[in-house]
Amino acid sequence: MSGIRTGRPSDTGRRYLPDEDFLSPPLSLTVSPAAPEAGSTVTLTATLTNTTGITLRDTAFHLTVNGTGKPVLVGSLAPGTTTTRRRRTTLSEDAEGEIAFTAHAIFDVDRNSSDCVHSSTSILLPSRSLAGAFDNAGIASDEPPTVADIDGSGSSLSAQALASVGLTPGAVVTHDGIDFTWPDVEAGAKDNVVASGQTVLLSGTGSRLAFLGTSTWGEGKGVGTVVYVDGSEQTFSVAVPDWYGANGSAAVVAPYRHISTGRDDTPVSLFTFDATLVEGKELRSVVLPNVSDGLQSAVPALHVFAMTVA
Structure with missing residues (x-):
């Protein structure tokens, strides 16, 4: 909450008493449909109930999508009354990832001061590619130094160590007959996705959906889902070893790292x-295994750098 509270008479004819009158009038926000797709139309519904003992004057709503929106004037809201405002908006055809929806209600509490309440929610649209889902920077440069954090405690892969074993930005690495394209990004930029149940769109057919990645803070275990165009689904399980050390089953071993x-x-x-x-x-599409809730120190996390259908 914010605002200046002076105790001047409100337009109800009585003094505004902050400790008695103002207990954050509830503001709710819903989005329909709850699971929209890119290019679809969604409706935001915000409802404000005046549970205070004063009239909320010059009330205005702001309903925003990713921070964009215009104010809508509501007017005065007497004690005990409720008002609802809606906004319809169409998501862009190329929308992906998290879409944030926010409702702000702003109002005067007396002649010289105002206050506000807000409510927010979000949806997670499928990413249009694996790169679109990248949410972690796991590779740092030795020189000039860059910052990355693959395990929540400041450790990272070395760009130079990776280059020494063929993993330069955009390079193709082949393992077990399958080609993977290494992320084509600069050191310090987001280059992998921490598997937390994200959905990534796919196309094509094949016999295997293959991933290139590693785990931190122990084995990355979880269950993912492959979704086909006909609506059928199948689950798959993964158990990826920790990155520490030269593992005999590794596809690539880098000679050193940063801590x-x-x-x-x-x-x-x-x-x-x-x-x-x-x-x-x-x-x-594929729903990545829900191994962890993002990146947390001392919690196993699975990092996916590349994915291909073979």
Whole structure:
């Protein structure tokens, strides 16, 4: 809450008493449909109930989508009354990732001061590509130094160590007959997605959906889902080893890494893992395994750098 409260008479004819009158009038916000797709129309509905003992004067609503919206004047709202405002908006055809919706209600509480309440919610649209889902920077440069954090404690892969084993930005790495394209980004930029149940759109057919990544703080275990164009689904399980050390099952081993205090000459490993597909079926999307709720220190996390249908 914010605002200046002076105690001047309100337009109800009585003094405004902050401790008695103003207990944050509730503002609710809903979005319909609850799970829209890119290009679809959504309706935001905001409802404000005046639970205070004074009239809220010159009330205005702001209903925003990713911070964009125009104010709508409501007027005075007497004690005990409720008002609702709606906004219809069409999501862009290329919308992806998190879409944030916010409702602000702003009002005068007396002649010289105002206050506000707000409510927010969000939806998570499918990412149009794996790169669109990237939410973590896991690769840092040795020189000039850049900042990245792959494990929540300031550790990172080294761009130079990766380059020494063929993983330069945009490079193709082949393992077990499958080609992966390494993220084509600069060191310090977002280059992987921490698997938390995100949906990524796919296309094509094949026998395997293969991933290139690694885990931090232990084995990254979880269950994902492949979704086909015909609406059918199949689940798959992953168990990806921790990145620390030169693992004999690794697809790539980098000779050293960064930790919060500088270079650490412990090798680190990247792995491939996959889901078996129904051959001939057209793919629509994949729901990544929900291994962790984002990146947290001392909590196992699965990092996906590349994905391909083979």
